[in-house]
Every structure is written in structure tokens, then in C-alpha cells.
Amino acid sequence: MNFEDLRAILQYVPQFRGATFVVALDGAVIESPDFSNILLDLAVLRSLNIDVVLVHGAAAQIEALGAKRKVALSNCDGTGVTDEATLEISMDAISRLSHSIMQSLTTVKIRAASTNAIQARPAGIIGGVDARFTGTLDRVDGAMLRSFLDQNILPVVQPLGFDADGRTLRVNSDTVAREIAVALEAAKIIFISLRNPVNTGDFESRQWSSEDAQKILESESGKELPIGFVSKVKQAIRATRDGVPRVHLIGVDRNDALLAELFSNEGVGLMVYADAYHEVRLATPSDADEIYSLIRRAVEDEQLIERPRSEIIANIKDYLVLAIDGNVVGCVAVHLYEEEKVAELACLFVKKGHNGMGYGGILVEAARKQAEKLNASRLFALSTQAAGYLEKAGFEKVDDLSLLPAKRLDQWKGNSRNAVLLVHREY
Numbered sequence: 001m002n003f004e005d006l007r008a009i010l011q012y013v014p015q016f017r018g019a020t021f022v023v024a025l026d027g028a029v030i031e032s033p034d035f036s037n038i039l040l041d042l043a044v045l046r047s048l049n050i051d052v053v054l055v056h057g058a059a060a061q062i063e064a065l066g067a068k069r070k071v072a073l074s075n076c077d078g079t080g081v082t083d084e085a086t087l088e089i090s091m092d093a094i095s096r097l098s099h100s101i102m103q104s105l106t107t108v109k110i111r112a113a114s115t116n117a118i119q120a121r122p123a124g125i126i127g128g129v130d131a132r133f134t135g136t137l138d139r140v141d142g143a144m145l146r147s148f149l150d151q152n153i154l155p156v157v158q159p160l161g162f163d164a165d166g167r168t169l170r171v172n173s174d175t176v177a178r179e180i181a182v183a184l185e186a187a188k189i190i191f192i193s194l195r196n197p198v199n200t201g202d203f204e205s206r207q208w209s210s211e212d213a214q215k216i217l218e219s220e221s222g223k224e225l226p227i228g229f230v231s232k233v234k235q236a237i238r239a240t241r242d243g244v245p246r247v248h249l250i251g252v253d254r255n256d257a258l259l260a261e262l263f264s265n266e267g268v269g270l271m272v273y274a275d276a277y278h279e280v281r282l283a284t285p286s287d288a289d290e291i292y293s294l295i296r297r298a299v300e301d302e303q304l305i306e307r308p309r310s311e312i313i314a315n316i317k318d319y320l321v322l323a324i325d326g327n328v329v330g331c332v333a334v335h336l337y338e339e340e341k342v343a344e345l346a347c348l349f350v351k352k353g354h355n356g357m358g359y360g361g362i363l364v365e366a367a368r369k370q371a372e373k374l375n376a377s378r379l380f381a382l383s384t385q386a387a388g389y390l391e392k393a394g395f396e397k398v399d400d401l402s403l404l405p406a407k408r409l410d411q412w413k414g415n416s417r418n419a420v421l422l423v424h425r426e427y
């Protein structure tokens with residue numbers, strides 16, 4: 001790792017400080033040898049003053065205990081019918097699992113408490129069948145969870161709920177995670193499974209708005225996605241609509257998955273988001289240094305012409321920046337030539353590592369709109385290495401140099417760099 005990466009990581013620290021994350025573990029993860037990495041990462045999150053609530057599932061353990069005791073189970077994940085025998089197996093498996101989680105948290109010096117923060121009621125008849133001891137969430141005792149967090153105690157929540165009469169009901173852990181996140185106004189839910197979901201499906205993007213996520217689930221290919229994954233995405237959609245800004249789905253098959261997902265712009269898993277994940281905005285003077293260092297490499301490679309820092313500062317109002325999580329990863333400038341009322345698109349750049357995600361296209365479109373706002377009658381660009389790119393983005397090559405404003409034509413005559421002139425087709 002170099003120091004530039006460290007800088008990018010540290011930018012998240014103030015953003016996350018004091019935030020609440022709900023970490024939802026599949027039962028199978030707790031059995032896996034990679035669970036120790038998750039424990040260490042939880043300790044890192046705690047050390048950064050991030051409040052963590054741990055919710056765990058237990059389907060794998062319930063299935064294993066059922067097989068060991070030779071009991072036919074009615075359902076393992078708290079979504080179907082829970083008969084008496086399955087409830088008993090579930091309670092045994094879950095209490096052993098909670099005990100083992102407590103033990104593990106103790107090894108990494110995290111103070112934790114197992115809670116009864118979930119109030120539930122019998123789910124009743126689902127699809128014409130009595131779900132018996134399966135529960136529907138009634139209320140999350142947010143005050144209790146918050147008081148633990150305030151005392152620096154990590155609450156551990158089992159996939160069991162209690163009704164008003166104290167009866168135990170089996171509940172689904174993904175649903176519990178969502179309800180807790182909404183009740184605590186958490187900044188994130190992080191669902192952790194054995195496998196990274198982005199390896200199991202062939203998705204074009206790993207960042208879905210909740211609307212995109214809904215469309216994907218409803219599409220033909222969405223119908224073939226694994227049930228466990230679909231359940232989490234559905235919870236993610238509901239959570240983001242109920243005010244949780246981001247929901248992450250990761251797998252422990254990558255040993256740095258939790259930290260890599262949280263402390264890098266693009267992450268490693270799948271993210272469903274509610275808010276504007278990236279934004280294009282007008283640059284401010286405080287962006288000047290960022291823009292200068294961003295484009296330096298492209299200048300060295302002669303993709304962009306050199307602009308001294310002072311020139312960027314002087315023309316900062318011409319620049320637009322694209323930021324992800326507040327970090328600037330791309331820029332473009334729209335220079336207006338007042339006399340001719342003609343605008344130039346210049347200094348288009350997207351940072352390496354973020355290429356091929358459409359950000360260049362977003363910046364070109366933002367530049368076009370900006371030119372429109374400035375009442376420019378034409379938007380042109382001069383490019384040495386990206387003419388093909390600009391052609392795809394709405395520009396066309398022209399030979400008529402008289403289309404250039406007088407001042408720019410003089411500069412071009414002084415140093416053309418054999419740049420190709422392009423004009424936006426919509427002007």
C-alpha cells in the first residue's frame with residue numbers, strides 16, 4: 001500500500017465516526033475459518049468509534065443439528081413454517097451459536113451483550129399455511145440497543161423474537177438486521193455471507209440504486225438469482241427506502257472484504273444505495289489542488305495540456321468535479337469565450353481505477369448542460385488522444401478551424417499538438 005491509498009482510506013474516518021453499522025452474519029460465516037478476520041475487522045471499526053450491532057443467522061447450524069438429531073425440519077431460515085420440533089432445534093442451535101460468538105468477541109477484547117431486543121408476534125397463516133412458531137417483527141427495542149452502544153458494548157442479536165406473553169418465535173435474521181438499522185437510523189447494513197455475491201452473478205455494475213435493484217430482481221435473469229441473495233437484496237431495497245443510506249453485501253472468501261468494502265470508493269462487494277452515490281458539482285477553490293494532482297499523470301502522458309496550478313485556481317469556476325463519497329475522482333472544464341459565445345470542453349479526466357464506469361460520459365453530459373446554462377451557441381473540444389471517445393460521447397470531428405474562437409485559434413496556431421477539433425452534435 002502506498003501513502004496515496006492511505007490518504008483515500010483516512011478520508012472515510014471522520015465520515016464514519018459516531019455512525020452506526022448493523023453487521024449481519026450468515027450462520028455459515030461463523031463456522032468458517034475466515035470468521036477470525038471479521039472479528040479483527042469489527043475491532044478496527046470499534047476503534048474508529050463506529051457503533052456496531054451484530055445480528056446473526058443460524059440456518060447452517062440449525063440444519064446441522066437437525067441432521068445430527070435426525071429431526072426433519074420444517075424450515076431453517078425463519079421464513080417458512082416453524083413446527084415445534086424445528087423451534088426446539090433452532091433454540092438449541094442458536095443459543096450455542098450465540099455463546100460461541102460471545103467467546104470469539106472476547107478474544108478480540110470486544111465487550112458484548114446478547115439481547116432480547118426483538119419483539120415479535122406469530123406470523124399467522126402464510127400462503128394458506130399456519131407458520132406456527134415463525135414470528136413477524138413487531139418492534140425493535142432501539143432504546144435498549146442504544147444504551148448498550150452508549151456504554152461501548154456491542155449488542156448481539158439472535159434470530160429469535162419474543163411475543164408479549166414471552167413465547168419464543170423464530171425470525172429471519174436478514175429482516176431483523178433491516179428493522180434494527182431503520183430503528184437506530186444506521187448509516188449502513190453489511191450483510192456478510194460465505195461467498196461474495198458479485199462472483200455468483202454476472203452484474204454490469206456493483207453499485208445499484210434501490211430502483212435498479214428492484215428492476216434487476218424483476219428481470220428474467222433476476223429470477224434465476226440464488227434465493228439467499230435475493231432475500232438480502234429485497235431487505236436492502238426496503239432498508240434504503242426506509243432511510244438507511246447504504247446496504248452492502250460481501251463474502252468472507254476475500255479475507256479483507258469488510259474493510260476493503262468500507263474504505264475504498266468502489267468497494268469489493270455489492271452495494272445498494274438510496275442517496276446520490278456520486279455527484280457532479282461545480283468546483284470550489286478548495287478543489288484546485290485535488291484537480292491539479294489528479295490531472296498531473298495525464299499531462300505527463302500528453303493526454304492533457306499542462307495547466308499550472310495558478311491557472312486552475314484562476315479559472316476554478318469553469319471546472320466541474322465528479323466526487324464519490326466526497327472524494328474527487330474526475331473533472332472537466334467548460335471555458336466560455338464571451339465574445340463568440342462559444343464554449344470549450346477541456347481537461348476531461350477520470351482517475352485510473354475508476355475508468356470504464358461511465359463517469360467520463362457523465363462528465364461530458366454535465367459539461368454539455370453547463371455550456372447550455374452559459375448560453376453558449378456551440379461546444380467544442382480539441383483532443384489528441386480521446387477524439388474517438390468524444391465521438392462516442394456526442395461530438396463529431398470537423399475540419400473547419402474558423403469555428404474556433406479567435407483567441408483559441410491563435411493558441412492553436414502557436415501549439416496545435418495536432419489536436420483534432422470536435423464539435424458537439426447538439427449545438
Ligand SMILES: CC(C)(COP(=O)(O)OP(=O)(O)OC[C@H]1O[C@@H](n2cnc3c(N)ncnc32)[C@H](O)[C@@H]1OP(=O)(O)O)[C@@H](O)C(=O)NCCC(=O)NCCS
Binds near residue numbers: 298356
Ligand atoms: C477519456 C476518459 C475521460 C474516459 O473516462 P471513463 O470514465 O473511463 O469513460 P467511460 O466509462 O465513460 O467510457 C468507457 C469507454 O470509453 C473508451 N475509452 C476510454 N478512453 C478512450 C480513448 N482515449 N479513446 C477512445 N475510447 C476510449 C473505453 O474503452 C470504454 O469503451 P467501452 O464502453 O466500449 O468499453 C478517461 O479515460 C481519461 O481520463 N483519459 C485520460 C485523459 C484524456 O484523454 N482526456 C480526454 C481529453 S479530451
